[in-house]
Amino acid sequence: MASVDCSYSIKGSGPAVFFVHGIGARKTSWNEVCHHLEKDFTxxxxDLRGHGDSPKGFMPYSLEDLVDDLETLRQKLNIQKIHIVGHSLGGMIGPAYALSFPENVISVSLLSTAAFRTTEDKNKVLAVLTSMRENGIGPILSTLTERWFTDQFIKARSAYVEFRLQQVLETDPEVFLDVFRIYAETEMSPWLNKIKHPCLVLT
Known part of the structure; x- marks a missing residue:
């Protein structure tokens, strides 16, 4: 499948860091992080394809399509070496990119993504996907909120939680379900150890 021309934002100067958001999010999800780093990094x-201001492209998507979109953007910006920071689904795109294009990568950071799932873990994620397919995304928002945020964070940053849920509701449901499928079906354990770049893993 052909890559799409993703909408992007650039701030700061220095070594290049590509920030890859998760399911139903936006490039603006990284604004606070970029604000803290833009003095030292570009x-x-x-926006992933079908999210925010990026075109939808042809469906269904694959993890390889999302990797190709990142490579297309890197080439467009003519940046040779990059750090990659990925959250959730973005934390799968980052290492998959490093596996496909190792010569372009300096380091990879994986934030709250998923690997080495147990059968129970996988079944839980697939159950959420099935519920959304049958009943729509709205009824499952409370479950997603519990998966994404701690009770302490919800109390302290309620405005951000609402901001994040609004992003989900504004995402094309077809796109949301398709990228959630990729997240649910991707298991990185067979190939994650093949990545030899410095990695940071946070959850």
Whole structure:
């Protein structure tokens, strides 16, 4: 499948860091992070295909399509070496990119993504996907909120939680379900150890 021309934002100067958001999010999700780093790094955040201001492209998507979109953007910006920071689904795109294009990568950061799932873990994620397919995304928002945020964070940053849920509701449901499928079906354990770049893993 052909890559799409993703909408992006660039702030700061220095070594390039590509920030890859998760399911139903936006490049603006990284604004606070970029604000703290832009003095020392060139911070590039972008909307995944079908999210925010990026075109939808042809469906269904694959993880490889999302990797190709990142490579297309890197080439467009003519940046040779990059750090990659990925959250959730973005934390799968980052290492998959490093596996496909190792010569372009300096480091990879994986934030609250998923690997080495147990059968129970996988079944839980697939159950959420099935519920959304049958009943729509709205009824499952409370479950997603519990998965994404701690009770302490919800109390302290309620405005951000609402901001994040609004992003979900504004995402094309077809796109949301398709990228959630990629997240649910991707298991990185067979190939994650093949990545030899410095990695930071946070959850």
């Amino acid at each position: 911070c590039i955040s972008y």
